[in-house]
Amino acid sequence: MTISYTGYDTDGESYSGTIKITVGSTDVDTVTYSTSKNETVVFRGRDFNNVCDDADYDTLNYIKITTLPSSSYGKLYYGYTSDSSKGTTVGTSTKLYYDTDDTPYLDKVAFIPYSGYTGTVTISYTGYDTDGESYSGIIKITVNSIDDITYTTTSNAKVTFSVTDFNNVCSDATDENLAYVKFTLPSSSYGKLYYNYTSSTSYTSVVSAGVSYYKSSTPYLAYVSFVPASGYSGTVSISYTGYSSGGDSYSGTVKIVVTAASVSKYFTDVSSSYTWAAESIDYLYGKGVVKGTGTSSYSPGSNITRGDFILMLYRALDLSATTSGNFTDVAKGSYYYDAIAVAKALGIAKGSDGYFYPSTPLTRQDAMALVYRAMQVKKISITAGTNSDLASFTDKSSVSSYATTAVATLVKAKVVVGSSGKINPSGNLTRAEMAVILYRVLKL
Incomplete structure (x- = not known):
């Protein structure tokens, strides 16, 4: 809202002015972050886009800080990489973009608290969506004076919280023992x-916000575990409110550092040579898609056969169909008979002259063709690739015509990335490569 006015001084001189009033939507959520004393907070663009989307605006284009925090609280920087390389200060005229293709972008913005500062910093901003519509928003950053509780784990491995850790923080903050947390x-x-987590299919419940988890009674804090999302690595900050036995409350943070798995939890032969595949293999094993080849062995470097690959694809994508026969060379009663019959019925497995050759090693381009057809059957949304997506590979001309679209599409989707500038279409697919491809498909 803009209001024009005329002002008069004590000598009778006049001038014209404008009052601009921005009325923010009451439906716009606050972007909140929590950190510890002397710890930097790095913004996440998706947090701001979620606020924009929740308020029924189009995709966020950029934001501009309306009111900078007092320097006695801290400062905003763009391009922060470390405390010795803070980047450049953010001003009120700086456009901070959501899309990382534009600079400066939000994922590179950091708030660095003033040394020793604790409390809550409120920063106003104006957001602009891709249609040019604007709204007013608030960023609240809580700088806690108490110590974080920190855990370290690997991808897909749970962390169970320690009551002792929480009680020690409560004692430091309130001089009393812990009663419960939310x-x-x-x-x-x-x-x-999760509460009482044993596996992805065995747990009592998902933890709920607002529910009290107690030190000495049910539901017990000691039964709470954090399970990283499949494939996630990074640092997760979980805020909580602790309550002492005397009724005092305080705010705290659990920080969980999740590192990518470098070796398998299950197979001794998926070692440091297969760092690139360990997480995928463990994930598929946990889902019952892949099995071992012996006691604690997976044989990651062995070629996978055509029959075995169809079985893995069948399990991974939960394929089903009414079948009417099978290929001539697929023995009835074989462990992959049903999987190949379903794949044949769905048009995924085509074979040649009625034969499928299930015990023959599978080429990489045939694997991609099978995956591509299966994704079409399951209606997994993916943008079709073209020859231009294969331009960077020196052996692109070796891709057979029947597989070109499949290979290009999976390359475009980053399901297949090649190696040393080659796609190696006629090379045999290994069991490790199979796991990585199927894992990436499941993560699309």
């Missing part, structure tokens, strides 16, 4: 909190 749930893209 959690603010992390984004599911990072992982989830």
Whole structure:
């Protein structure tokens, strides 16, 4: 809202002025972050886009800080990489973009608290969507004076919380023992909190926001675990409110550092040579898609046969169909008979002259063709690739015509990335490569 006015001084001189009033939507959520004293907070563009989307605006284009925080609280920087390389200060005229193809962008913005500062910093901003519509928003950053509780784990491995850790923080903050805590749930893209978790199919419940988890009675804090989202690595910050036995409350943070798995939890032969595949293999094993080849062995470097690959694809994508026969060379009663019959019925497995050659090693381009057809059957949304997507590979001309679209599409989707500038279409697919491809498909 703009209001014009005329002002008069004590000598009778006049001038014209304008009052601009921005009325923010009451439906716009606050972007909140929590950190510890002297710890930097790095913004996440998706947090701002979620606020924009929740308020029924189009995709966020950029924001501009309306009111900078007092320097006695801290400063905003763009391009922060470390405390010794803070980047450049953010001003009120700086456009901070959501899309990382534009600069400066939000994922590179950091708030660095003033040394020793604790409290809550409120920063106003104006957001602009891709249609040019604007709204007013608030960023609240809580700088806690108490110590974080920190855990370290690997991808797909749970962390069970320690009551002792929480009690020690409570004692430091209130001089009393802990009674219970309530959690603010992390984004599911990072992982989830579970109660009495044993496996992905065996747990009592998902932890709920606002529910009290007690030190000495049910539901017990000691039964709460964090399970990282599949494939996630990074640092997750989970805010909580602790309550002492005397009724005092305080705010705290659990930080969980999730590192990518470098070796398999299940197979001794998926070692440091297969760092690139370990997480995928463990994930598929946990889902019952792949099995071992012996006691604690997976044989990651062995070629996978055509029959075995169809079986893995069948399990991974939960394929089903009414069948009417099978290929001539697929023996009835074989462990992959049903999987190949379903794949044949769905048009995924085509074979040649009625034969499928299930015990023959599978080429990489045939694997991509099978995956591509299966994704079409399951209606997994993916943008079709073209020859231009293969331009960077020196052996692109070796891709057979029947597989070109499949290979290009999976390359475009980053399901297949090649190696040393080659796609190696006629090379045999290994069991490790199979796991990585299927894992990436499941993560689309």
